[in-house]
Structures are given as structure tokens and as C-alpha cells.
Amino acid sequence: MKALNALIKQENAWASIFNNHTAYEVATVAGRRRVAEMIDAKLSPENLSCDGELPMTQVRARYRALTSAAQDLVRLDPSMAQFMYEFGE
Helix, strand or coil: CHHHHHHHHHHHHHHHHCCCCCCCCCCCHHHHHHHHHHHHHHCCHHHHCCCCCCCHHHHHHHHHHHHHHHHHHHHHCHHHHHHCCCCCC
């Protein structure tokens, strides 16, 4: 849960900067689904590499952090795998 909690904390910090009151959480099914969809979007090649602008070391680090968070989420609620392309059936 460490990677998932770190990701949620980071995303909520960014949201607070922009006065976005829709914080990420995993206490509800809808919240977990929103987190799963956010992870899935961040894992797209364009987002992961910032359209090819990031060095491969940063891309790999982002990929590891996001896949670790996704694995934590799937361990917490296995049904969330269906909302993430890489982890779906």
C-alpha cells in the first residue's frame, strides 16, 4: 500500500494547488475506480514519457511507481484490474 498511498498523496497535493476539490481516495468503490482510471491514464505511453520528452531513466522510474501503485490497488480490490488496461483480463 506504500506506493498507492504515495501516489494518492502526490495527486491530492497537486489537486489542492489548483483548488480541485475532487481528491483521490480508496475508501469507496467509486474512489478506487477513479484511482484505477487515473493510474491507467498515467500509464499511457504519451503520458508516461511526456510525449517522448523525458529521459528513459525517468520513464522507467515513473512506470515502476505507477505499476507498484496499481498492484497495491488490485491487492486491495481485485475488481479494479478491469479498469486498468495493463492489469485487466
